[in-house]
Amino acid sequence: MINKRLTVCHEHWPLREPFRISRGVKTGADVIHVTIECDQVKGEGESVPYARYGETVESVLDQINAVLPDVEEGVSPEQLLGLLPPGAARNAVDCALWDLMARWQGRTVASLLDLDMPGELETAITIGVDAPEKMAEKAALSRSAPLLKVKLDQDNILDRMRAVRTAAPESRIIVDPNESWTIDILKSVDEDLAGLGVNLLEQPLPAGEDDALKDYQARVPVCADESCHTSHDLPSLKGKYQYVNIKLDKTGGLTEAVRLRERALEQGFGLMIGCMVATSLSMAPAILLCSGADFIDLDGPWWMAKDRENGLEINNGIIRSISGNLWGGTEKAEAAVG
Structure with missing residues (x-):
């Protein structure tokens, strides 16, 4: 390829309502948008810098x-792994490179990577941290969604969960304390959470302080999020976690995410595919990782006051369509999902 040009900018996308987790409140998504263009063929990628x-x-x-000079001279996604560390910068460039390569060849990224493009997907709808009655109101609005993700901190854990479960009696539930618990808190609520039908507990303890999980037989399976960035982290997770949450902003793009997915499955971990709060351009590459995942959490665009053109359609926790015009190439793109 010749005459390649990379452009990068910061964009702010307001949310339709505040998003609350144990670390604070977000009212907008600050994303990095990368475009790589070659002879009028353009690839795009998006990432979220995370404090x-x-x-x-x-x-x-x-x-x-x-x-930028290296990318414009020509690098492959595999070569990019040696130029940037895992994180948001590499994610945006990596996804833009895959999009460009697919469009240049008149193919899809799925076909380039020999990955399945899933059909209709169930994604978690997130309930932010709030008073129990407020969380119940939000859960009631999504009570027919197949999967809910409930954000918690250290306070009113069981009161909040009972309120959510009463409001949404049939939904599967992921509980996500965002590293805010201790092992003693976990032990004190584990049996009750299991009794409430919680299906997965995501990163209850701080990364780096999770050795207390080793050989602890939790009744609710535990998923590594902040403790799992790339495939190199998998050996340290054995005996502590049953699932890993793969996010492109942690792996530094689709290239390493595919590797992490393959090696996690080989080593017996279950899969969760997650996201930061961002537009559909961030979600589209992650769709390719969803085959074989037990839990999918790609509701980032659901929080947007306005999404990108040709974005995902998310209705009541179901992702029904993705357009190749957004990301990933055009071969059979319009029928790729749904």
């Missing part, structure tokens, strides 16, 4: 601009 991992908008922009 929990020491990232800012400025630091991610600096990382991408530092490798």
Whole structure:
């Protein structure tokens, strides 16, 4: 390829309502948008700088601009792994490269990677941290959704969960404390959570302080999120977690995410496919990872006041369509999902 040009910018996308987790409240999504163009063929990628991992908008922009000459001269996604560390900067560039390659060849990214493009998907709908009655109101609005994800902190754990379960008696439930619990808190609520039909507990303890989980026989399966970024983390998760949450902003793009998915399955971990709060451009590459996943959490665009053109359709926890015009190439794109 010749005449390649990379452009990168910061975009702010307002949310339709505040998004509350144990670490704070978001009212908008700050994303990095990368475009790589070659002879009028254009690939796009999006990522979310995350303060929990020491990232800012400025630091991610600096990382991408530092490798801009290399990308414009021509690098493959595999070569990009050696130029940038895992994180938001590499994610945006990696996904843009895959999109460009697919469009250049008149194919889809799914076909390039020999991955299945799933049909209709069930995604979690997230209930943010709030008073029990407020969380019950939100759960009631999504009571027919097949999967809910409930954000918690250390307070009123069981009162909140009882309220949610009463409001949504049939939904599967993921509980996500975002690293805010201790092992003693976990032990004190584990049996009750199991009794409430909670299906998965996502990263209850802080990453780096989760050795207390080793050989602990939790009644609710435990999923590594902040403790799992790339395939190199898998050995340290054995005996502590039963599931891993794969997010492109942690792996640093689709290339490493595919590797993590394959190796996690080989080593007996169950899969959750997750996201940051962002537009459908961030979700589209993650769709390719969903085959074989027990839990899918790609409701980021559901929180947007306005999404990108040709974005995902998410209705009551069901993803029904994705357009190749958004990301991923055009071969049979319009019928790819649904």
